[in-house]
Amino acid sequence: MGNQKPSPFSRYHDDPRAGGREGTVHGEIFGSSNASGRSNEYSWEVFSLKEMLHATNNFNENNKLGEGGFGTVYWGRTTAGEEIAVKRLKMITAKTEMEFALEVEVLGRVRHKNLLGLRGYYAGGSERLIINQYMPNQSLLNYLHDNVVADVHLNWPMRMRIAVGSAEGIAYLHHEANPHIIHRDIKASNILLDSKFRPKVADFGFAKLMPEGVSHLTTRVKGTLGYLAPEYAMWGKVSEGCDVYSFGILLLEIVSGRKPITKLADGKKHDILQWACPLIQKEKWQQLADERMVGLVDVAQLRCVVALALRCTDGSPENRPTMREVVSELREGLGLGLEKKRFTAATAAAKGGKLWEEEEEDMTDASNYYTSRAKDVITR
Numbered sequence: 001m002g003n004q005k006p007s008p009f010s011r012y013h014d015d016p017r018a019g020g021r022e023g024t025v026h027g028e029i030f031g032s033s034n035a036s037g038r039s040n041e042y043s044w045e046v047f048s049l050k051e052m053l054h055a056t057n058n059f060n061e062n063n064k065l066g067e068g069g070f071g072t073v074y075w076g077r078t079t080a081g082e083e084i085a086v087k088r089l090k091m092i093t094a095k096t097e098m099e100f101a102l103e104v105e106v107l108g109r110v111r112h113k114n115l116l117g118l119r120g121y122y123a124g125g126s127e128r129l130i131i132n133q134y135m136p137n138q139s140l141l142n143y144l145h146d147n148v149v150a151d152v153h154l155n156w157p158m159r160m161r162i163a164v165g166s167a168e169g170i171a172y173l174h175h176e177a178n179p180h181i182i183h184r185d186i187k188a189s190n191i192l193l194d195s196k197f198r199p200k201v202a203d204f205g206f207a208k209l210m211p212e213g214v215s216h217l218t219t220r221v222k223g224t225l226g227y228l229a230p231e232y233a234m235w236g237k238v239s240e241g242c243d244v245y246s247f248g249i250l251l252l253e254i255v256s257g258r259k260p261i262t263k264l265a266d267g268k269k270h271d272i273l274q275w276a277c278p279l280i281q282k283e284k285w286q287q288l289a290d291e292r293m294v295g296l297v298d299v300a301q302l303r304c305v306v307a308l309a310l311r312c313t314d315g316s317p318e319n320r321p322t323m324r325e326v327v328s329e330l331r332e333g334l335g336l337g338l339e340k341k342r343f344t345a346a347t348a349a350a351k352g353g354k355l356w357e358e359e360e361e362d363m364t365d366a367s368n369y370y371t372s373r374a375k376d377v378i379t380r
């Protein structure tokens with residue numbers, strides 16, 4: 001019997017299936033496997049093809065979660081009952097196999113609450129699979145534009161928490177991961193959301209694994225149109241600043257619900273900066289905020305976030321803030337403070353409406369954290 005993909009938002013409580021794991025090697029990064037050798041969240045594995053075929057029901061069409069530039073992503077379940085997302089890469093040459101395995105090992109060592117955990121990989125023959133944690137709420141992209149999932153609408157606090165968490169994940173890649181990692185493809189579809197809508201940046205370091213020419217939208221330059229820093233798009237100059245630029249575009253997208261590039265009726269393309277700048281100059285905050293946003297929008301916070309987005313998207317990389325600065329400016333602008341504190345909804349109200357609660361916070365109920373602190377609000 002094969003594995004069937006759950007519908008979005010459904011909960012699976014199947015008993016894990018017992019069974020052998022032929023050909024499976026466990027990698028212990030932080031020595032955290034349990035007694036049976038079954039890895040937990042802090043380790044990766046080299047999976048067998050047999051297990052991945054079983055997990056995904058032979059890469060069944062019904063298990064398909066989405067398709068990107070590098071391959072197709074399938075939902076699956078391991079023999080231990082863990083839900084996984086299997087990215088089946090296309091166009092891999094035998095020459096890159098060793099490099100691929102080494103790079104995946106590096107990525108497997110990177111752990112942060114806002115980075116998607118790598119569960120493992122498979123490399124053999126012409127098949128290359130990247131196995132990641134499954135994120136039940138899929139990508140931020142699904143909630144920002146026309147294709148809103150079910151009845152879920154992100155309110156202002158949820159959007160801001162997603163922005164802060166994503167920034168923290170990228171800042172970790174730039175400043176703390178060893179070696180430092182430049183993502184090169186920051187965009188809404190690479191921000192995945194867990195069961196509590198907490199953001200996890202996906203596909204970090206991934207572009208580096210791929211041979212030149214594989215990317216869907218560009219040839220030599222990897223990344224996605226609309227998010228590319230000008231110096232990268234024109235001269236292929238890569239730096240942390242490229243990610244900062246893309247993050248600035250993402251911030252505007254989160255606030256406005258607009259795509260980075262919109263096609264006008266006459267066929268011309270209009271980017272989000274061309275659209276936002278005149279509105280910012282005229283202080284038309286109401287028009288900048290996504291009209292599908294439910295509840296209140298704090299205008300003071302919106303102004304801060306938009307001003308930061310403009311600095312992130314400065315044409316000169318040297319004028320852009322670092323991701324560390326982005327995190328602290330965002331937290332400050334949103335009244336979150338530099339130190340992460342743990343507040344319940346009740347204490348948040350008592351302490352003047354600070355929105356943040358670390359780690360265990362449930363994003364599905366973020367509206368509870370919003371208080372009447374802001375005098376200047378846009379009411380939906």
Ligand SMILES: Nc1ncnc2c1ncn2[C@@H]1O[C@H](COP(=O)(O)OP(=O)(O)OP(=O)(O)O)[C@@H](O)[C@H]1O
Pocket residue numbers: 065066067068069070071072073085087116132133134135136138139141185189190192202203224
């Ligand atoms: N770990 C995951 N859990 C749940 N859904 C996922 C996961 N990884 C990817 N997806 C879904 O699959 C889709 C395709 O992902 P994929 O990374 O292949 O493409 P992309 O992000 O659109 O573009 P790119 O190839 O540039 O990363 C995503 O938009 C997301 O909806």
Ligand SMILES: [Mg+2]
Pocket residue numbers: 068189190202203
């Ligand atoms: Mg992706």
